[in-house]
Amino acid sequence: MDSSTADSAAVVQDIVAAFPSGRGSLIPILQEIQRRLGYISPESLKTLERLTGISATEAYGVATFYTQFRFTRPGRHRIQVCNGTACHVRGGAQVLEELERRLGISVGETTADGAFSLERVACLGCCALSPVVAVDGKVYAGMTPKKVPVVLREYAGQDGRAARQEA
């Protein structure tokens, strides 16, 4: 067991301890695991099984039912493209395509450098400002394919600076 696995086991243990026992806590626990660790890993499901008695396959079955849960490590910046009706009729699909082209990945994937992951979400509830894209929770209104590189630069720049500072 490497140190990160041990760390994640400790985190899962913390989380489980904070919720009342019982099946009703399963989804809130999974949500908390994802919030703290970024995604639901096979290891965390095994730890969960050991602590709660809910089998890893059972928990995986529940998690895969809901679109919120991810099973791979997400990028440092999370891009959510709204696929709501208002965004669809105002050209949201073209914005998504431009993002896929610029990042060189398909929806559901993470860029090779781990900087961006791209998701399509049902509706962000900002229909009056459509089409919208959210990056790390910050909502960009009235998006067009032309605005895509501008938005990406905002984050690529940040990331570049952080990398330089680390080096």
Add this chain to the structure above:
Amino acid sequence: MERLRERRRQAEARWQELKSGSVFFVGAATCGVAAGAEAVIDRLRRDIERYGLNARVIRAGCLGPCCFEPIVIVRRPGLPECCYGPVDAEAAGKILERHVMGGELCPEWALGVLTAEPWQDIPSFWDHPMMKGQVRRVLANCGMIDPEDPDHYLARGGYAGLERALGMTPEAVIEEVLASGLRGRGGAGFPTGKKWQFARAAEGSPKYLICNADEGDPGAFMNRSLLEGDPHAVLEGMLIAGYAIGATEGYIYCRAEYPLAIRRLETAIAQMREMGLLGERILGTDFSFDLHIKQGAGAFVCGEETALIASIEGSRGMPRPKPPFPAQRGLWGKPTVIQNVETLGNLPLILRNGAAWFAEVGTPQSRGTKTFALAGKVARTGLIEVPLGTPLRQIVMDIGGGMVTGKAPKAAQTGGPSGGCIPAEKFDLPVDYESLGAAGSIMGSGGMIVLDEDSCMVDIARYFLTFTQQESCGKCVPCRIGTRAMLQLLENISKGLGRPEDLEQLEEIAETVKSGSLCGLGQTAPNPVLTTLRYFRHEYEEHIVKGQCAAFACRKLVWYRIDPDRCKGCGVCLRVCPAEAIQGEKGEPHRIIDEKCIHCGSCLTACPPSSAAIYRESGDLKRVEARRQLATTTG
């Protein structure tokens, strides 16, 4: 009870005191923030400090006219309150200088004054074309109060409905709600009071109340706005409903995509605890009630009652057959009532003002008001509240101001993926439960997307079916297989691979899915297909017979062309084309290789306006025929 009254007196005093200085209410709901409200708030706070003003900035909820965001309401002693929008940081600075410091209103940003009468040359906000025709009851506080300050809610009559309810018997409360004619605002429109009678009469304890805030229709944001702008109203409604049915525990099932709404609810619940409005023996009565928030994890089907219950119980959110109805056997097998956010938001008003007041507006079958999330191609988008029975035309053309594109409206889509498209020639239809149902659509929870000539109805049907097909839980065959089969047919049609007999087959499958599915998701999933087939069959036929999408929305049917007389050979299109489908020498007219073209339209966007050499066309039979041949030979 006395404790609450004392608290309200203090709240009213604080509310009056707030009027002694200047106040900026900035619309800072999710939509306002997306439009740039934070920069406005920063600027106002900085300037207030810089000039040492007696003024406050309050983060309010969404006032409704999202198209004018960021919106700022300015209150200053000696002047009428004025609503400004859209306001950026620079405009906010000028408004502060002129309105608050200079004592004059700023007509260039004013949407209107919040008085009934105009003031000088600024009209009343309530006469603004977007506001006229609206009756704001549930949304009355949204944008007008600090949603994180319970005193604002109390000062505007908050918890007076609860106070009255607790002085009545639960049966009398149910009677009052029955008499009001309130029907569920989540979509189906079941009479709220009736649901309560069943739950009250049901054996079993404890009983549960669930607030369904899993607003899953893409294109709907009514519940988000209410929860962000006036959370206490929904929570007071929960207390009233809980008291009436005899519940001791309540859950709010809110989608995780609404982080601000969840935060506001958590804050409000803590405040209720502090005011003695939650827990044992509320306000000294025998009524005990507690509340929990459950975050939805992203599954549209969880809007269905039994699926929602399965999800709270920690399982996959799959529906089960009814009966037994949740009112008899619901959460953990106990009697459970599930109400939509807006239904709950109406309850404090009914209890405070009486059933007769509630029934003053609306139609005999559909009483009261309904909120709608007006979006799509309409000029003025936002959250609106109108009496039930308001004609669709008034909503689209007067409140919505017609099309943003200046083109003719084509249809209005109500009820999201479960609803249908109402064509423009039927816009005289009154918006109530029965009329929309007769037109093949549903009221739904209040999403209203307006479409114009640039919207393709085949594409809209395909869009909604893609959604319902993905969200089908897979439990019952008609929904699981039927939605997939319909989607396949629609995809073929949108690619120019459709056959004339496909339309009849679509209708046949749609009827099977409608009658054979287990839950509401499947039973309503064919509505977008059936209504578009009913009102816009010619568009389907154009796609199939002519290979034409007149709206240029079905991209496989759109061909890009370069006008050799206009093309200067600048090479911009050639560089942006991701498929290397454009050829040509520098300075010479370029051309597009159709076989390589992926129909993305990048060239059209990139072509400089000075040349405007690229255009698009649809209905190229030869090309479509070739594709059809290819599809048949390759299977």
